[in-house]
Amino acid sequence: MTIPIFQLNSGRGIPALGLGTYKLDGPVAAPTVAEALRLGYRHIDTAAIYGNEVQVGQGLRQSGVAREDVFITTKLWNDHHQRDRALRAFDQSLAALGLDYVDLYLIHWPVPADGLMVEAWRTLIEIADSGRAKSIGVSNFSAEDLAAVIDATGVVPAVNQIELHPLRQQRDLRALHAELGVVTQAWGPLGRGADLRDGVVRAVARDAGKTPAQTVLRWLVQLGIVAFPKTARPERLAENLAIDDFELGPRDMERLNAIPDAVR
Ligand code: NAD
Numbered sequence: 001m002t003i004p005i006f007q008l009n010s011g012r013g014i015p016a017l018g019l020g021t022y023k024l025d026g027p028v029a030a031p032t033v034a035e036a037l038r039l040g041y042r043h044i045d046t047a048a049i050y051g052n053e054v055q056v057g058q059g060l061r062q063s064g065v066a067r068e069d070v071f072i073t074t075k076l077w078n079d080h081h082q083r084d085r086a087l088r089a090f091d092q093s094l095a096a097l098g099l100d101y102v103d104l105y106l107i108h109w110p111v112p113a114d115g116l117m118v119e120a121w122r123t124l125i126e127i128a129d130s131g132r133a134k135s136i137g138v139s140n141f142s143a144e145d146l147a148a149v150i151d152a153t154g155v156v157p158a159v160n161q162i163e164l165h166p167l168r169q170q171r172d173l174r175a176l177h178a179e180l181g182v183v184t185q186a187w188g189p190l191g192r193g194a195d196l197r198d199g200v201v202r203a204v205a206r207d208a209g210k211t212p213a214q215t216v217l218r219w220l221v222q223l224g225i226v227a228f229p230k231t232a233r234p235e236r237l238a239e240n241l242a243i244d245d246f247e248l249g250p251r252d253m254e255r256l257n258a259i260p261d262a263v264r
Contacts, residue, residue: 001040002244004221008158009181010128010135012103015071016221017241018043020187020230025052032232033059037070039237045161045228046097047075047108048089053096061098072099075108075139076124081116086123094132105133106161110145121149121157137161139187143176150180161185164225166195166216167262174225186220189227200259204252211239218243219256 005013019036021029021044029052033044037060046056053074060070074097080089094100105124110117124136137159138149150156160177164170164186177184190196196212205215213229217240220227229240248256 001241003040003042003241006183006224006226008135008183009156010158012135012158014104014135014159014183014226015041015043016226017041017217017243018045018071018073018226018228019237020189020228021046021052021056022050022187022230024230024232025050025055028232029055030058030062032237034062035234036237037063037065040241041237042069043071043073043226043228045073047077047106048080048093048096049075049077049108053093054098057096057098067099071103072097073104073106074102075106076120078109078111078114081107081111081114081120083119083123086120087127090127090132101132101134103133104135104137104159106137106139106159107141109140110138110142112145112148117145118149118152121153121155125153125155135159137182137185139185143173146176146180146182156180157182159183159185159226161187163188164220165189165191166198166201166219166256166259167191168264169257169259169261174223183226184224185226185228187228189220190216190229198259200255204248204255208246208248208252210243210246213240214243214246215248215256218246218248219253222248222253 004016128136135158137157139161205212
């Protein structure tokens with residue numbers, strides 16, 4: 001399995017495909033992470049609020065895959081944007097994961113109302129300077145939020161992790177990311193399963209001889225977008241990773257690009 005590596009503005013590489021872990025908890029969490037790594041996943045996305053950092057760390061150790069071969073992301077939760085709290089939350093995440101660094105640390109949500117977005121970003125810069133987060137970024141940031149942290153610090157987030165899937169393509173924000181050199185990460189890349197029933201997705205998948213999930217993930221990776229679908233089912237873990245043996249042609253890419261956003 002060859003997963004493309006995308007370049008971050010930190011100079012580090014990030015595997016274009018990973019495993020999402022939202023709602024991956026309880027006794028299945030650690031074995032699922034271990035199984036994913038044994039299958040060839042090299043990128044795990046978690047967050048303090050998911051309550052599964054301990055299990056992600058256990059899964060990593062159970063897998064036998066070397067720490068330095070896996071890209072681990074975690075996120076700062078909303079009530080910890082103040083500097084001291086953010087530093088403490090980061091220490092707690094590292095301790096829960098059982099790691100001495102993460103590959104990527106994100107501000108989970110901007111929470112503009114708390115007035116602490118820039119303070120949180122400055123603290124992430126401090127953490128990156130300490131070497132304990134190899135790259136830093138944000139999640140769920142609007143164009144205005146991005147401008148606020150960049151204008152205040154001059155430091156551009158390596159990624160912005162946003163909801164992105166065939167029925168919500170985030171075209172404007174992606175164009176801005178491209179201008180800024182921010183890598184787009186898609187959360188909910190399968191539309192939580194719903195987009196796999198879309199008529200265009202199914203038609204392109206049929207033509208490609210692939211499943212709807214493989215088609216959507218291949219489309220995202222060909223667009224230069226990082227995706228980490230979540231599943232606890234072994235057969236789906238394998239399915240979602242098997243996207244390197246086909247390529248969508250320009251016409252199929254265009255069909256998927258043209259899917260209108262769902263009415264929200
Ligand atoms: P997703 O789009 O990955 O959908 C997951 C669901 O899709 C699964 O529960 C399953 O029902 C279905 N599925 C998975 N593989 C399938 C397959 N091969 N065939 C058919 N159905 C399949 O949604 P998600 O889990 O919400 O998003 C992925 C990850 O993004 C999360 O696990 C988490 O790591 C991250 N995330 C981040 C934020 C954020 O605010 N930054 C928010 C939500 C999720």
